[in-house]
Amino acid sequence: MDHPVPLDVRKQQILKAVVADYTRTGVPVGSQALALHLATWSSATIRNELAMLSEVGYLIQPHTSAGRVPSDLGYRYYVDFLMEEEEVPQAVRRQMEPFFAALPSGLEEILEVAATALAVVTDGVSLVTGPRALGSKVKHLDLVSLDADHALLVLILEGNLVRQHAIALGAPAEQTALSSLAFELNVELAGLNALAIAEIAAEGESGALRAVVLADIVSFMSSVDAQQDALVVHDGVRNLLRQPEFVDVELLHQVIEVVEEERMLAALIAQLQLDRGIQIMIGRENGLVELSRCSLVLTTYRAGGDRRGTIGVLGPTRMLYGQVAPRVRYVAQRVGRALERVLS
Amino acid sequence: MDHPVPLDVRKQQILKAVVADYTRTGVPVGSQALALHLATWSSATIRNELAMLSEVGYLIQPHTSAGRVPSDLGYRYYVDFLMEEEEVPQAVRRQMEPFFAALPSGLEEILEVAATALAVVTDGVSLVTGPRALGSKVKHLDLVSLDADHALLVLILEGNLVRQHAIALGAPAEQTALSSLAFELNVELAGLNALAIAEIAAEGESGALRAVVLADIVSFMSSVDAQQDALVVHDGVRNLLRQPEFVDVELLHQVIEVVEEERMLAALIAQLQLDRGIQIMIGRENGLVELSRCSLVLTTYRAGGDRRGTIGVLGPTRMLYGQVAPRVRYVAQRVGRALERVLS
DNA sequence: TCTTAGCACTCATCCATCAGGAGTGCTAAA
């Protein structure tokens, strides 16, 4: 991967043609089929080249009398050096428009809509994580009385992330007391993150209503920060079923298991280097055996400031990378823009 | 369905044995296999009875030399007259405990947790709709300034359903103005639904900040009410893949399509009569051709007062109804209790 | 009249066999 075997122009053209043909049909491609597209050379010449490409590991032969299929390495070379990105067609943009037109203002809702849109236009499973809230900051908070000694804490964090949590107050408190406390805290805590609030909490005397609420805010915000990474929205499992590689029910089972068991994907995505533009993980590169015959096309979206989340697509290794990558990027941009509007 | 063909005791026993055997093994059951369980009669006698049960439509023979399989009608007779509900075993309750132990206080989160728990213990796809908010009522609201002439409306509805919406104010307004307006509206609107608020909105003069916000509250609450029905959480698609009936990829495809395309299910569930305890829809009874080989076991959960939602399981027709039904009911109760705590 | 042993019959499933064909590697000529 670091030192790909260099290829001459003809081998490159042939590899590219193999990838193109195979992604289109899903059937191993033979020298004769290639000779049609690459009329410059005879099938025999191509056959020789194919043998050499197999030798260096870019192509695989399922069995002796079969055509060639790109290996993970072959796809890697293709993606790194040969792939041409197809601009997102007008028709596809139009197809997504309804999703983004009536965009809601909540973070989760926006991400969910984006997931659906992405699944529709890429024929894969879309994956979206929440923006990493590296110490998200309080924008506004509110306290609503539930019963005598319980209250609901409503936190509005930067990015209009709204979270609520029930607090056991320890002692009875009226709504009026809660309201004035909320007013007071709004002034004090605006713009602060969990860490800074923890300091303020440490100062005050314990036991009082204010102390109880402050302690809860700190612990709750920390848990929100921790959770944020894990949030994975997905959509489009149905798309996998159309792919011929998934007639193998066992394989399908493994993939769906991983997708529904969201934390495995979350872990995978967390180890991702951000800020690399589109990142493509091919086959075994992702490290999960269950996904060894799948690829991931991921990128980051900006949720204002330096908060970023991940959005992307999971599909079979045999994927139209040149088409999927720009679409992922496009949706990421739209999400970023939508969040911008909603941001503080 | 309204007038099931009556059966004598022996036919009932045989039908019950066929259902038991078939749900266990997934293989058509023959007279000899039955004779092992029902030692009172010979295989020949059972054979005669099977022929009669086939004639009245309770059993089906996939082909001449195959055993019998219960028809939709047969399952219907079984669940109506023969099924014995198995109490939820201690082990299963324990299995669900972690899910309910650290239950969050938000409506959506609770429903999501319940969906996961239900999927785990029933080996099917769990389905959950939000509680029907037949004119949900305001409990608390808040206005947060976004920029000069935009504000974020945060509505806390009964049941601690928190919703936010961005408002274009039409004219600049400071946070102080918004706060005092929010204070004023909290007093006026507490406990009112969209309809009642619409009346208040109609009274005031238009154009003012207050009028703009009121108008937005009305339209937003109406849309929340409308949406509420549609909200369907699901989990456990992976479970379907273990069932032998879904080696037929085409069938699987149709089912997943329906499940992911949530609105079809929402429509199906909406037409459901509530308050009937457990409702079981077998095979074609659900009316969706895509789900003609599936069954639904549904019930309602109470979200306090007269707000109710639906929770249940989708699985193959060949389902352990006597086991699934009590588990669905159990989870519904737990959800109800969890929501109770969170309720106003 | 009801039950049941016996038996012929049906038909899905399994397995081996075989022809067809796609695609290869190798050789030798251009």
Added chain:
DNA sequence: TTTAGCACTCCTGATGGATGAGTGCTAAGA
């Protein structure tokens, strides 16, 4: 260096019993 030719491999799909599970029917027994 390219390419036509050809033998070879081996997958795929079709064919055709053999097997066996399960039935319906008949006739004898309780």
